[in-house]
Amino acid sequence: MHQDPRATPPYGSAVPGPGVRRLLGTAAPAAGGCAVCDGPLDPRRDDPVPGVLVDGPTGAQHRALHTHPACAPSRVWAPTQLDAARVGAGRAPVGGPVTPDDRPRAEDALVPAMSGGPGHVRPAAVHHPGGPYPHGLLGHLADRLTEGLPPLDITGAVPAEDLPGWTVHVASGRIHAVTYDHGAAFWWARPGGVATSREWRRAAHTTGVVWFVVLPGGEDTIAPGDTAALGRAVRDGLVLGGIARLSGTVY
Numbered sequence: 001m002h003q004d005p006r007a008t009p010p011y012g013s014a015v016p017g018p019g020v021r022r023l024l025g026t027a028a029p030a031a032g033g034c035a036v037c038d039g040p041l042d043p044r045r046d047d048p049v050p051g052v053l054v055d056g057p058t059g060a061q062h063r064a065l066h067t068h069p070a071c072a073p074s075r076v077w078a079p080t081q082l083d084a085a086r087v088g089a090g091r092a093p094v095g096g097p098v099t100p101d102d103r104p105r106a107e108d109a110l111v112p113a114m115s116g117g118p119g120h121v122r123p124a125a126v127h128h129p130g131g132p133y134p135h136g137l138l139g140h141l142a143d144r145l146t147e148g149l150p151p152l153d154i155t156g157a158v159p160a161e162d163l164p165g166w167t168v169h170v171a172s173g174r175i176h177a178v179t180y181d182h183g184a185a186f187w188w189a190r191p192g193g194v195a196t197s198r199e200w201r202r203a204a205h206t207t208g209v210v211w212f213v214v215l216p217g218g219e220d221t222i223a224p225g226d227t228a229a230l231g232r233a234v235r236d237g238l239v240l241g242g243i244a245r246l247s248g249t250v251y
Helices: 018-024 079-086 138-145 196-209 228-235
Strands: 050-052 060-067 109-115 122-128 164-170 175-178 185-194 209-214 240-248
Touching: 018 050, 018 138, 050 138, 079 138, 109 175, 109 185, 109 196, 122 175, 122 196, 122 240, 138 240, 164 185, 164 209
Parallel strands: 122 209, 164 240
Antiparallel strands: 050 060, 109 122, 164 175, 175 185, 209 240
16 A cells, blocks of 8 residues: 555655656746745745645646745645645635545555557556545645656557656566655555566566556546546546656566
């Protein structure tokens, strides 16, 4: 299961990561003041921390924001995530009362698959988040974008991006873990690993990389084999991922 699934990830840095930097290029300008405590920001003294608020997957739904370093780290925020931070700082939420969703989450699933066509076959690892996700679909989207996962067109019409620092770990052909931040953090792990097919292992041995695919979370979780829902999610920009490094032994 994805680590710490019930809490907002404490990304912890005032320096924007690749996910925040990618969105800042197209986000609407930030309003004045700290987005968490509403206090004034003096660039000469406060060293404002950049972030992005997302109301959806497209650039037109993104707005830049700034916070005090003591109020929040640099990250991508869903509206209810930001409201929860505001409540924690003693401020009123912008979107109304914040109601925690304490329903138990279903277990995440990582499913080995194959991608590409003849001559361009690549092994894939498809992550199905267990629902419901904290703060819903936008919470899932904000967390994954913060981690640096870009939108992914699994049709191949738009080439997949490399994922620097992301690694899929295998041992004797079984997928045991996915790490990011150059191995500093476990993103997913399964004791005993997940079995892969002979075709998957052959392609992994040849390419040395894995197409890492993360499907939507929250109430929009896609059931394995639901190609219609998968197609809609791709068109809506809700499928994230790219090309991760492969580490370990495939045989």
